[in-house]
Amino acid sequence: MRTLRYFLAVVILSISPLKAAEYSITRSYVRPIIIVAQGDGVNGSMVVIAPGFALSANHVVEAAKQRKAPMVTLVGSIQKPLTVVATDARHDLVLLTGEFECPCVSLGRRPSIDDEVISVNFPEYIDTRTQVLSIGLVQGFLEEKMVTTTLATTGSSGGGLFIKQNGEYKLVGIVTHVGATTIDTSIVGLTAYQQLQWFIHSTPVDIVKQFLKQKQPSLLR
Numbered sequence: 656m657r658t659l660r661y662f663l664a665v666v667i668l669s670i671s672p673l674k675a676a677e678y679s680i681t682r683s684y685v686r687p688i689i690i691v692a693q694g695d696g697v698n699g700s701m702v703v704i705a706p707g708f709a710l711s712a713n714h715v716v717e718a719a720k721q722r723k724a725p726m727v728t729l730v731g732s733i734q735k736p737l738t739v740v741a742t743d744a745r746h747d748l749v750l751l752t753g754e755f756e757c758p759c760v761s762l763g764r765r766p767s768i769d770d771e772v773i774s775v776n777f778p779e780y781i782d783t784r785t786q787v788l789s790i791g792l793v794q795g796f797l798e799e800k801m802v803t804t805t806l807a808t809t810g811s812s813g814g815g816l817f818i819k820q821n822g823e824y825k826l827v828g829i830v831t832h833v834g835a836t837t838i839d840t841s842i843v844g845l846t847a848y849q850q851l852q853w854f855i856h857s858t859p860v861d862i863v864k865q866f867l868k869q870k871q872p873s874l875l876r
Contacts, residue, residue, distance in 0.1 A: 678773055681817045681824050682786060684760040687777040688715055688737065688751075688813060692724035700776040700814035701728065701737075701751060702826055703759050705874050710863065711813030712831050713742050713749040730755050741870035746799060746858045747831040748866050749813075750874075762875070763825030765861045766793045766801070766818050774805035774855065776814025776830055787811075791855075801828050801859040816857050828857035 688699040688711060699715030709728075716739055719726045727734040740750040766772065770793045778787055791804035803816060807830055816828035832855075867874050 678788060678790075680758075681760075681773050681775050681815070682788060683758040684817075684826070685775040685777070685786065685815050686728045686755070687780045687786075687810075689727050689729070689734070689781070690715075690719045690722060690724050691727060691734075692719075692722040697722075698777060698780040698810045699812050700780075700810065700830070702813070702815035702829065703755065703757065704762070704826065705759050706756050707752050707754065708740070708871070708874055709737075709751045709753070709755070710815075710826075710829050711749050711751055712829060712858075713744050713747045714831070715813050716742065716749050716751075726751075728753060728755060741866075743866045743870075746862050746866065748829060748858055748863065750867070750871055760815070760817070760824070760826045762860055762864060762867075763818055763820045763827045765859055766827050768793055768795055770818055772803050772805060772827065773817045773824070774803065774807065774811075774814060774830065775817065776807055776811035778808040778810045780810050796859065797856075799858070799862060800831065800856040803828075803855050803857065805855050807855045811855075825860075826863070827860045829863060830855060830857045832856050 685702050688701050690697045701709040701711040703709045726737040735754045737751045737753045740752050742749045773790055775788050789806040794802045811830050814830040815826050817824045818827045
């Protein structure tokens with residue numbers, strides 16, 4: 656919980672009040688995914704791209720399968736079941752359908768290094784009931800992933816990355832996992848693995864478009 660409080664504090668300090676209203680439109684595109692498992696509730700995030708259709712990370716679906724538990728999203732305070740339409744395990748993408756409507760975001764074009772990007776997701780939603788927006792920069796592309804200095808932690812997977820293009824915010828990536836590093840702890844002769852909540856990997860929009868073209872081309876717009 657200490658880590659989560661630090662995470663939320665960094666997010667609050669990173670956003671200028673002058674831009675808060677402009678950024679807030681991106682919040683409406685992203686909704687939580689709740690995996691209803693007895694005694695083990697977990698969550699992810701999803702981005703609505705058309706009425707009744709949303710993108711998320713495939714490993715969120717796999718978590719539900721492992722728990723043999725249904726997935727739902729929220730429409731107001733009402734839980735609505737989600738159904739898998741198509742998956743791409745290689746790129747950690749899934750297309751979901753359910754009883755939800757717009758706001759819906761359009762797909763943008765692949766960003767460039769040092770473009771400012773907005774990340775919106777639901778970290779630790781089961782405990783916090785909070786949506787988090789953070790701002791960072793595109794740092795590069797590595798093994799079919801886009802690397803950004805936005806923030807994420809458990810539950811952020813499936814959230815969206817947005818950039819303003821042609822006067823409106825568009826989806827440019829789906830969050831898949833946080834960065835990680837190996838730490839030398841030679842004092843005790845062990846190697847530790849540390850998550851880097853400010854170093855995020857996402858599937859870029861050009862790969863998202865390829866996925867939709869193969870699985871549900873009617874959603875490309």
